[in-house]
Amino acid sequence: xxxxxxxxxxxxxxxxxxxxxxxxxxxxxxxxxxxxxxxxxxxxxxxxxxxxxxxxxxxxxxxxxxxxxxxxxxxxxxxxxxxxxxxxxxxxxxxxxxxxxxxxxxxxxxxxxxxxxxxxxxxxxxxxxxxxxxxxxxxxxxxxxxxxxxxxxxxxxxxxxxxxxxxxxxxxxxxxxxxxxxxxxxxxxxxxxxxxxxxxxx
Amino acid sequence: xxxxxxxxxxxxxxxxxxxxxxxxxxxxxxxxxxxxxxxxxxxxxxxxxxxxxxxxxxxxxxxxxxxxxxxxxxxxxxxxxxxxxxxxxxxxxxxxxxxxxxxxxxxxxxxxxxxxxxxxxxxxxxxxxxxxxxxxxxxxxxxxxxxxxxxxxxxxxxxxxxxxxxxxxxxxxxxxxxxxxxxxxxxxxxxxxxxxxxxxxxxxxxxxxxxxxxxxxxxxxxxxxxxxxxxxxxxxxxxxxxxxxxxxxxxxxxxxxxxxxxxxxxxxxxxxxxxxxxxxxxxxxxxxxxxxxxxxxxxxxxxxxxxxxxxxxxxx
Numbered sequence: 118x119x120x121x122x123x124x125x126x127x128x129x130x131x132x133x134x135x136x137x138x139x140x141x142x143x144x145x146x147x148x149x150x151x152x153x154x155x156x157x158x159x160x161x162x163x164x165x166x167x168x169x170x171x172x173x174x175x176x177x178x179x180x181x182x183x184x185x186x187x188x189x190x191x192x193x194x195x196x197x198x199x200x201x202x203x204x205x206x207x208x209x210x211x212x213x214x215x216x217x218x219x220x221x222x223x224x225x226x227x228x229x230x231x232x233x234x235x236x237x238x239x240x241x242x243x244x245x246x247x248x249x250x251x252x253x254x255x256x257x258x259x260x261x262x263x264x265x266x267x268x269x270x271x272x273x274x275x276x277x278x279x280x281x282x283x284x285x286x287x288x289x290x291x292x293x294x295x296x297x298x299x300x301x302x303x304x305x306x307x308x309x310x311x312x313x314x315x316x317x318x319x
Numbered sequence: 320x321x322x323x324x325x326x327x328x329x330x331x332x333x334x335x336x337x338x339x340x341x342x343x344x345x346x347x348x349x350x351x352x353x354x355x356x357x358x359x360x361x362x363x364x365x366x367x368x369x370x371x372x373x374x375x376x377x378x379x380x381x382x383x384x385x386x387x388x389x390x391x392x393x394x395x396x397x398x399x400x401x402x403x404x405x406x407x408x409x410x411x412x413x414x415x416x417x418x419x420x421x422x423x424x425x426x427x428x429x430x431x432x433x434x435x436x437x438x439x440x441x442x443x444x445x446x447x448x449x450x451x452x453x454x455x456x457x458x459x460x461x462x463x464x465x466x467x468x469x470x471x472x473x474x475x476x477x478x479x480x481x482x483x484x485x486x487x488x489x490x491x492x493x494x495x496x497x498x499x500x501x502x503x504x505x506x507x508x509x510x511x512x513x514x515x516x517x518x519x520x521x522x523x524x525x526x527x528x529x530x531x532x533x534x535x536x537x538x539x540x541x542x543x544x545x546x547x548x549x550x551x552x553x554x555x556x557x558x559x560x561x562x563x564x565x566x567x568x569x570x571x572x573x574x575x576x577x578x579x580x581x582x583x584x585x586x587x588x589x590x591x592x593x594x595x596x597x598x599x600x601x602x603x604x605x606x607x608x609x610x611x612x613x614x615x616x617x618x619x620x621x622x623x624x625x626x627x628x629x630x631x632x633x634x635x
Contacts, residue, residue, distance in 0.1 A: 210439060213438065218395075218398075221369075225369045225391075251469070252472055255342075255367075256367070
């Protein structure tokens, strides 16, 4: 939010952006005042020691329906990030149920897109996190896999991005399309280039 | 990495299972198309993708036989959508009730996917349901149950349990780089099938599946012959190798009547402790290495001894 503060603040003011601050909502659930009748905090499950994300889904759905009356194009749901929900005690299957219903509402009914951030690594021993990651890989049409360079830190190349585009699952089996780029994060911009083609070495 | 498909029910039928690296739904859909072309009704219980996405790519004569049970829109009854198939309905009676809405006759049941159900219901309950479906559906005949399984979502023990219960298991994986051309790249599939007689068949093949058949024949449409005819195979099987041991116990050399410059010169073995296996192999020429050449005249080749029973390959 800080990186693109001006543009996102303007979007929020004109109703184009609905922003749920998870950290603030958690604080309100645990230490805030009594909720008014009819108002349900999307993160209510934190205080109930539960794992059902149905209230969070209903918040998403309500926000999309409210903005759908305006002249905006296809909605986009950004989730940053799902791994934190696992850390809050949500079971992996409940996280997958939440994403499932978001796909129904956003992708299938409103013809929008969902972008989800998760953390993973090749040698991860967190089975619950890997279950969520693998399940999302099965459901996704496009996977952006950002990782550091295998050779270590570099001042001019901050990381590598693998773009995996899934083939269609119609009758003809197609191989996934793989593209690899390297990138450098700047102040308000990110520069992508082919591997070994950083401006510093050209 | 291989994914594995598992058939759970007593009804036969290969089922695709996959991983995130290589999807198996396209193979599942080829089996669906094959069932429809055989004149069977196909009941699809879909939980992972919407109905229009599953129907995409099918011919009209296939879609007319497809009855889709919508387990995608509201499987957990969060929104109260009517008409869908809920996760709690996945019992033998619940499934049989849905099957009864379709036409009578041979029926294929498709689960897309079994992984979705196994993540939300215990394995014994799911396996019991699958085993009871054919008996519960009294108004029609369930010929096979196809189920898609994502192997990388389950522990290895669960996958092995399903393997042991299934009549046929088909695993799909990405083909190595360089195999295939363009976007129509093949996948690799392995199939393990248990027949009713107890015989177990295992097959690994390269496939570009657009139909239920087992993909492209790599030996087709070549400018050279990779296979032997029956006559050629019999001739090869009947040929004696030059290093077959004789009654005397020595390994005589073969005496070629002619050799070309391209024939490699190999040194004779000092001793062969064991006779060569009698499996057929292409004939080769075996010549002694000349230790010195004193003139332009090449060294004569030593003729085989009279006790030799080895025939020259050229005598055939």
